Amino acid sequence: MSQKLQPVRGTKDILIEEHRLFSHVVNAARRVAGLYGFDEVATPIFEFTDVFKRTLGDESDVVSKEMYTFDDRGGESLTLRPEFTAGIARAFVSGGLGNQLPLKLFSSGPVFRYERPQKGRQRQFHQVNFEMLGAAEPVADIEAIALGAQLLETLGVADRIALQINSLGDTQSRDNYRAALVEYLSDYKSELSEDSKVRLEKNPMRILDSKDEGDRKIIAGAPVISGYYTDEATDFFAQVTEGLDMLGIKYTRNNHLVRGLDYYCHTAFEFTTEALGAQNAVLAGGRYDGLIGTMGGPQTPAVGFAGGIERLMALIDRQVVRSRPVALIPIGERAEKEALVLAHTLRGEGFYVELAYSGNVKKRMKKANNTNAIAAVIFGDEELDNGVVKVKAFDNGDEAAVTPDQLLDRLGAFKGG
Numbered sequence: 001m002s003q004k005l006q007p008v009r010g011t012k013d014i015l016i017e018e019h020r021l022f023s024h025v026v027n028a029a030r031r032v033a034g035l036y037g038f039d040e041v042a043t044p045i046f047e048f049t050d051v052f053k054r055t056l057g058d059e060s061d062v063v064s065k066e067m068y069t070f071d072d073r074g075g076e077s078l079t080l081r082p083e084f085t086a087g088i089a090r091a092f093v094s095g096g097l098g099n100q101l102p103l104k105l106f107s108s109g110p111v112f113r114y115e116r117p118q119k120g121r122q123r124q125f126h127q128v129n130f131e132m133l134g135a136a137e138p139v140a141d142i143e144a145i146a147l148g149a150q151l152l153e154t155l156g157v158a159d160r161i162a163l164q165i166n167s168l169g170d171t172q173s174r175d176n177y178r179a180a181l182v183e184y185l186s187d188y189k190s191e192l193s194e195d196s197k198v199r200l201e202k203n204p205m206r207i208l209d210s211k212d213e214g215d216r217k218i219i220a221g222a223p224v225i226s227g228y229y230t231d232e233a234t235d236f237f238a239q240v241t242e243g244l245d246m247l248g249i250k251y252t253r254n255n256h257l258v259r260g261l262d263y264y265c266h267t268a269f270e271f272t273t274e275a276l277g278a279q280n281a282v283l284a285g286g287r288y289d290g291l292i293g294t295m296g297g298p299q300t301p302a303v304g305f306a307g308g309i310e311r312l313m314a315l316i317d318r319q320v321v322r323s324r325p326v327a328l329i330p331i332g333e334r335a336e337k338e339a340l341v342l343a344h345t346l347r348g349e350g351f352y353v354e355l356a357y358s359g360n361v362k363k364r365m366k367k368a369n370n371t372n373a374i375a376a377v378i379f380g381d382e383e384l385d386n387g388v389v390k391v392k393a394f395d396n397g398d399e400a401a402v403t404p405d406q407l408l409d410r411l412g413a414f415k416g417g
């Protein structure tokens with residue numbers, strides 16, 4: 001029975017302090033998205049299973065092993081979203097948004113994958129997600145990556161993160177590459193894992209994603225995609241990297257970066273960290289020109305990425321995130337009543353106010369300091385008779401008696417500092 005009172009394995013409550021951090025990440029993402037002209041959208045948490053199955057790739061780990069799929073009471077096969085992109089593409093097609101291009105769409109919310117839980121990996125996690133639809137030019141790839149870099153800067157975690165990029169080429173490049181890969185892998189067919197034997201027939205590029213050790217040894221000697229680009233694909237990627245160079249965004253070229261979902265072409269990228277053990281990708285995405293067409297919509301080039309909110313939270317300096325209150329410390333009954341009014345006024349002016357009624361003044365001051373208050377406002381009968389309050393700044397210990405009119409200015413100055 002008691003086990004049933006635990007959250008389900010791979011899920012977590014996001015309580016108080018954690019939620020403050022969570023909101024901080026989402027707010028920062030929304031703000032930075034705003035600088036790039038994104039609008040916000042929300043799509044359902046579950047979709048018809050086909051929305052994901054047909055687009056992410058039958059042989060991908062996400063579809064073959066990780067989806068939360070169930071029949072509803074009407075017998076429809078539904079799936080909890082394992083990512084945002086396919087659902088947004090579905091909304092784009094079913095909402096007939098094709099005549100509003102280009103679109104830049106920001107979303108955030110829970111995502112579900114049945115993976116083995118470990119540090120930085122959950123079964124219900126949360127993403128901030130960015131999609132640019134109707135964006136054929138390499139400048140969109142550059143902007144997507146720049147947005148990601150700016151988000152990491154804003155959150156103060158950029159110095160712990162590196163950017164890896166690759167190009168998966170266009171359809172022709174991938175056809176050429178797939179043929180070469182199959183030729184190479186066929187020689188090792190009997191040594192491949194069972195999963196990879198199936199993939200060899202159905203979707204050989206997914207073998208590059210395999211975590212099986214035997215497979216990994218074979219893959220190490222496999223041809224890499226960069227040898228099979230068409231001139232157009234080479235040129236497209238050169239324009240992306242040139243743009244990143246112009247913006248001073250540092251990256252490493254990683255020939256082995258193929259991403260775990262089938263819909264990608266051209267640019268693929270991951271911002272990774274060494275701070276989270278094996279789960280190293282923090283933001284990841286790329287271009288997916290074919291996805292909307294595959295769904296039966298108009299051919300619509302697109303590029304985007306998603307960030308794992310929990311992974312970003314794990315990297316943030318928590319101290320920075322807490323907002324700082326003004327502590328009101330009234331002494332005596334009359335002051336307590338006045339404090340209620342003063343708290344109301346200060347909150348109306350946008351201050352975060354904590355009312356500290358109980359305990360002696362020393363204790364209350366200590367508590368205020370522990371909540372990292374910017375200042376304490378202290379007053380009893382004597383101050384009220386003189387029409388002043390005492391203000392003590394916690395950072396530098398400055399103390400002054402000020403009139404209620406001067407109080408806002410004085411607190412404002414602390415706030416700025």
Ligand code: HAM
Nearest residue numbers: 083085121122125281282283284285286304305306308
């Ligand atoms: P993804 O690489 O599968 O891409 O996931 C994006 C990010 O979600 C990862 O980099 C990671 O931070 C986080 N993440 C993934 N799985 C877990 C997990 N089990 N626990 C915690 N965090 C996790 C996508 O989802 C694509 N839809 C991104 C995209 C958008 N591509 C184009 N547009």
